[in-house]
Amino acid sequence: MKLYNWGKYPFSDANLHLADSYSTVGSTLNQLSGQAVIPRGNGRCYGDSALQENVCSTLKLNKLLQLDEVSGTIRLQAGVLLEDLLSVLVPKGLFLPVVPGTRLITIGGAIAANVHGKNHHHAGAFGNHVQSFKLLTADGQLLLCSRTKNETLFKNTIGGMGTTGIVLEATLLLSKIETTYYQQKSYLATSLSHLFELFEQHHAQPYLVAWMDGLAAGNQLGRGVLHTGKPCTRQDLASQTMPNPLKVHPPAKLSIPGIVPSWLLQPIVLRLNNLYYRWSNRKSVQHIKHYASFFFPLDAIKHWNNLYGKRGLLQYQFVLPFSSSTDGITAVLEAIKASRLCPYLVVLKRMGEHTPYAATDFPMPGYSLAIDFKYSSKVLDLFHLLDEIVIQHSGRIYLTKDARLPAAAFQKMYPEAVLHSPHIFRSLQSERLFDL
Ligand SMILES: Cc1cc2nc3c(=O)[nH]c(=O)nc-3n(C[C@H](O)[C@H](O)[C@H](O)COP(=O)(O)OP(=O)(O)OC[C@H]3O[C@@H](n4cnc5c(N)ncnc54)[C@H](O)[C@@H]3O)c2cc1C
Missing domain, CATH: 3.30.43 (Uridine Diphospho-n-acetylenolpyruvylglucosamine Reductase; domain 2)
Known part of the structure; x- marks a missing residue:
């Protein structure tokens, strides 16, 4: 197929x-x-x-095996989707300490890519909360791997992109929640340096993520909106009319059909969208958001990738150390501008301390930028240029988002x-x- x-x-x-x-x-x-x-x-x-x-x-390996609410751990099969797991955990006041921007991934995929969320600076990546897993290796052995058993395999599998074997089940550490709501506040930034200042200023907030206006230029290059967030307590919800403080995510109601009109992704539509986004976030007011829209806004629309047409989309996500983030991200944004290609969704995250697991594990302390483009051969050419900038600034790209990185550039980004x-x-x- x-x-x-x-x-x-x-x-x-x-x-x-x-x-x-x-x-x-x-x-x-x-x-x-x-x-x-x-x-x-x-x-x-x-x-x-x-x-x-x-x-x-592994999608049919989707059973929850053992939940221990007292110690806050769960043993489950690797094909369980975060979406299904959260429906069981949330009513019990439990959650996953780290979630990416979609709940439609499996536990095995989360381990293999060592996924991160908008709290990497506080909670690290997914692997930090994996107690152990069972791995089927190339010689047919089913091995229990943890920080004390088969430690090397444990380490090489987290962020190892499926190349050490097949994770069949895992035991995860969970976090306790009082409610499923989050307080989000947004801050408008007029330039990249302003955005970085805001990140540093709000560093104590557990959740940080910024939307960036990829079309801005000149001294507005890198302008955007920083969103900060923290969990709501029951007390925080006292004045709100929330009938159920532990409400589970609703199913997605909207879906993008297979063929969509090409004008939807015209630069002018994006320009208007970016203007509206900045305008709607011009005041730093606090909003209470359910976890579905706080963590997974894109999951509200099924198959949104169809918006990019039959040939699809390419994402370029990279991370740079703090010391080279300003120069490197400025150079990347300028190269995109010069290419005249249209960067659709641009998202900036701050990553914290990180002890790498596999040699292909992505996070490092610094800033990570993810940029979506509609597929074209010109975008592939642009990505080669961006690789050089990323390498020059001692960074690397995220392999789980990659479709085209050449071997030579990979070896410079991941030398081990x-x-x-x-x-x-x-x-x-x-x-x-x-x-x-
Ligand atoms: C809308 C969207 C938003 C996203 N946001 C984020 C984000 O914020 N942060 C982030 O880190 N990622 C993010 N991602 C990427 C996503 O979290 C990763 O690509 C994840 O690995 C996908 O999991 P999956 O179950 O779909 O695995 P697949 O895509 O099927 O596989 C991904 C990798 O995992 C390996 N793998 C899968 N299952 C197993 C297994 N059982 N044993 C061993 N290896 C296995 C595969 O071989 C492959 O190398 C996002 C993706 C989307 C579509």
């Missing part, structure tokens, strides 16, 4: 093996007798990290990276990055 991930570029003709028990995963590996295969969660990576001729889907089981667990991405 034709298989692609969220960006719809590239695709592969793949044999999709749907595993519904640990033994079927084992027998699939046996049947493949040494052919390359890659584990797959919900295909929410953007490029080719979960593509290969043989793909092993090695492929752990090159003959079995490898994606189209790892073949490209390791020049296989």
Whole structure:
């Protein structure tokens, strides 16, 4: 079947093996007798990290195995979606300490990419809250991995992009919540340096993320809106009319059909949208937001990637150390401006201290910028230029968003990276990055 991930570029003709028990995963590996295969969660990576001729889907390994409300831990299968897990945890006053910008990913995908949210500066990445997992390795062993057992495999799997084996189940640490609501405040920034100042000023807030106006130029380059957030207590909700302080997310009601009119993504529409976004956030008022719109605003519209048309979208997400963030991000924004290509969604996050797990683990202390473009060959050319800027400023790009990074640039960004089981667990991405 034709298989692609969220960006719809590239695709592969793949044999999709749907595993519904640990033994079927084992027998699939046996049947493949040494052919390359890659584990797959919900295909929410953007490029080719979960593509290969043989793909092993974990979506049917979706059982919750053991919830311990006292210690705040859960043991569950790797194909469970965050969305389904939260529906069970939330009514009990429990949550995940780290969530990315979509709840439509699996536990296995969260571990393999070591995903981060807007609280990386406070809570680190997803892997920090993984107690242990069971991994099926290339030689058919099912190994329990933790910080004290099979430590190297534990480390290499978190952020390892599916190349060490297939995570079949995991035990996660949970956090306690009083309510499912968050207080969000927004601050308008007139330039990139202003945005950085705001980030530093509000650093004590547990959640920080900024929207950036990718069309701004000159001394307004990098202008945007910083959103800060913190959890609401029951007391904070006392004056509100919230019938259920532990309300679960509602299902998405809107959906973008397969074919959408191309004018929707015209630069003028984006310009108007950016103006409106800045205008609607011009006052720093506090809003109470449910976690669905606070953490996962994009999940409100199913298949929003269809907006980018049949050829799909490409995202460029990179991180730079604090010391080179101003120069590096300015250079990236100027290169985009000079290309005359249209950056649709631009999001800036601040990352905190990070002890890397796998050699391909993405986070580092500094600033991370993610930029969405409609697919075109010109965008691919621009990305080569951006790679050079990122390398010059000692940064790296996020592999779970990547669809095209050349091997030479990858080796400069991730100099310690090695492929752990090159003959079995490898994606189209790892073949490209390791020049296989
Ligand atoms: C709208 C949107 C917003 C996003 N926001 C963020 C964000 O804020 N922060 C962030 O960090 N990421 C973000 N992402 C990226 C997303 O969280 C990651 O790509 C995640 O890995 C996808 O999980 P998945 O279950 O869909 O895995 P897939 O996309 O299917 O696979 C991703 C990788 O995980 C590996 N993998 C999957 N399951 C297993 C398993 N059981 N065992 C071993 N390896 C496995 C695959 O081989 C592949 O390398 C976002 C993505 C989207 C679409």
